[in-house]
Amino acid sequence: MADAPTLTSTLVQLIRRQIAEGLHPPGSRLPSIREMAARHGCAKNTIVNVFDELTAQGVVEPRRGSGFFVCTTPPRPKEEEEGSLSRAMDVVWLMREQLKHDPGHLRLGDGFPPVEWLHDVRxxxxxxxxxxxxxxxxxxxxxxxxxxxxxxxxxxxxxxxxxxxxxxxxxxxxxxxxxxxxxxxxxxxxxxxxxxxxxxxxxxxxxxxxxxxxxxxxxxxxxxxxxxxxxxxxxxxxxxxxxxxxxxxxxxxxxxxxxxxxxxxxxxxxxxxxxxxxxxxxxxxxxxxxxxxxxxxxxxxxxxxxxxxxxxxxxxxxxxxxxxxxxxxxxxxxxxxxxxxxxxxxxxxxxxxxxxGHFSRHTARLRDRLTQATEAACHQLQQLGAQLFCAPQQSMYLWARFPAFPDARQLAQGLMARHIVLAPGSIFHVDPEQDVPWSRFNVGLLSDPRFASAMAEMMITSSGIPGG
Known part of the structure; x- marks a missing residue:
């Protein structure tokens, strides 16, 4: 039995339909997050997620200090969006994702160490x-x-x-x-x-x-x-x-x-x-x-x-x-x-x-933390069935592939639907259109239980085994 649509996905489709019907013309400003939350009787965080999804789909665009506006160029057909993330998975997209500070998303493709690792540099x-x-x-x-x-x-x-x-x-x-x-x-x-x-x-x-x-x-x-x-x-x-x-x-x-x-x-x-x-x-x-x-x-x-x-x-x-x-x-x-x-x-x-003198102690702690996180991340990915490109003693990233996903963009798409942002391997190739099974994982973030839970769901789906 198919899962019931979430409130976020329902509102995304509603706003897309309103835009298609001309209620929100191209270039027009959408109601504020507060106004939308009051109109639909939901939390502001839900509307934030709705706007994030509409932005990812190319339907709306944020303008700093002004709100969200309907894009003047219409988005691609929905069936084309669902088939690939190649439009979104580019250099600028990954840069934008790394500059976001949304606690609702787990950013496994992030390029920086966890913030708490740097807190002692006051x-x-x-x-x-x-x-x-x-x-x-x-x-x-x-x-x-x-x-x-x-x-x-x-x-x-x-x-x-x-x-x-x-x-x-x-x-x-x-x-x-x-x-x-x-x-x-x-x-x-x-x-x-x-x-x-x-x-x-x-x-x-x-x-x-x-x-x-x-x-x-x-x-x-x-x-x-x-x-x-x-x-x-x-x-x-x-x-x-x-x-x-x-x-x-x-x-x-x-x-x-x-x-x-x-x-x-x-x-x-x-x-x-x-x-x-x-x-x-x-x-x-x-x-x-x-x-x-x-x-x-x-x-x-x-x-x-x-x-x-x-x-x-x-x-x-x-x-x-x-x-x-x-x-x-x-x-x-x-x-x-x-x-x-x-x-x-x-x-x-x-x-x-x-x-x-604190700096030398700080970097020593960083190396110790990274060594421990790398070892734990290697173990976790292998437990989940991933193949590692190599198993370093200490590295901010791991390069890994899941055999069930020959194109990492498929994996990224499934994880994004579960509020986990991955960096699929095609981004790191000269020709970003090719299918690449590898993805980059931030070792400091892999211990978050949301990832293991999401992968368990996706492996069940990919194997065709019906869920409980």
Whole structure:
């Protein structure tokens, strides 16, 4: 017997019908959440869920501070929506989902650690110390390279990774994403061939597509990039390409590049005159001595990108690029032309945090938490019948597939109906239209019982066994 429709789904269909009949014309503002709740005799949270669903279906759009408006472009037919999430599962969609703060949804595809893991970094207690470092300087733009004392701290941090760099080799940025943007602006022209990990970081793909690059995916294996595929691409005639890779805690596969492969990648870069852009956004979650390409290369052919968004706060937006000195000056000029400067207030705040002995204890706790969460998440996914791409000791993500769902978008669609937001594998591929069985799971959120319950329901449905 079919389940009775929920109040949310009933109201969604009612509003869709009213829009189709012209009661709410394209571009018109819908009644407020409070008005809709009073009109239909339900809780405001129900109307919030209704508007979320209508937004996901492309029927309405939110406008900050103004409410919800009927989209001027009509949504696709319902039967087409139910067949695939490919329209919704794109880079911008995933970004929007990660910026939502709706406690009613479990965001298993989220890119950040659980908020409670970062609570002991009390940003409020550092403000007075920041002010004491020189209030007058906070009214200017600052250096094009970024706040010098923080760069001095980063020299010490890089030394812990075995990377020898001076302050003139470091450019501070608004997080790792601005760092990637600056590198792309400097090196990539429309039509250029650029090599990337595949699957890989969806934001990088989006930036490269905006630049007009021809993106070539290098398959990611459990021990790092496929070096044979990499060499085939590097052998091709033309301008030596950039290769964007993530050696440790790879997003999304959780794989680490083995020391052997790191050496091989560097040898290929030397042989074919290529440059490597190494993104190490999760450096604070891994041992300082873990093998990095930049450690072997000492920034000759490697641009090393770091960030504190994951380990301190995404709100601070502090990242950096480390590279050879001449290139650092060029990148600092691009940063100045496009963004004027990075935030010296945020950089001073981070410098104060790093100066506090508490930070090293904080990162040690983060690594311990992540190790425990990764082990538990691996066990839980395997208990639910999932296949893991690899089983790392510590990683913010796991890359897993459920054999009953050959296209992860089907799994994502079923989970979304149960208020669980997943990141299906197609998002992390150069061609997002292909069917991919893998999904990215945030290890810090997998212990929520809603996921196991939802998967149990979906496995019963997929097997054709009638429910109780």
């Amino acid at each position: 940003l409020d207690k550092f403000h007075q110390k920041v002010v004491r470092t020189g209030m007058g300087a906070l009214f200017g733009y600052g250096s094009r390279f970024g706040y010098l004392p923080l760069r001095q701290h980063l020299v010490q941090k890089l030394a812990q990774h075995g990377i020898d760099a001076g302050t003139g080799q470091i450019v501070l940025t608004h997080g790792a994403n601005q760092a990637l943007d600056i590198v792309i602006r400097n090196f990539v022209r429309p039509g250029d061939r650029v090599l990337v990990d595949e699957p890989g970081y969806y934001m990088l793909y989006g930036k490269l597509k905006l630049s007009g690059a021809r993106i070539v995916g290098i398959p990611r294996l459990p021990d790092g990039p496929d070096v044979d595929a990499l060499e085939r691409e590097l052998k091709l005639p033309g301008k030596p390409p950039l290769f964007f890779t993530q050696s440790l805690a790879h997003n999304p596969t959780a794989s680490d590049t083995s020391p052997h492969k790191a050496h091989k990648i560097l040898q290929l870069a030397d042989r074919y005159d290529a440059l490597i852009v190494e993104n190490d956004a999760f450096a604070d979650f891994k041992p300082a001595t873990a093998p990095r390409i930049a450690t072997l290369d000492q920034l000759r052919r490697t641009l090393y990108i770091g960030s504190f968004s994951k380990s301190v706060s995404a709100a601070l937006r502090v990242g950096f690029i480390a590279c050879h000195r001449d290139l650092a000056s060029d990148l600092a000029d691009i940063k100045m032309l496009v963004h004027m400067s990075s935030s010296e207030y945020c950089e001073r705040t981070l410098d104060v945090i790093l100066s506090d």
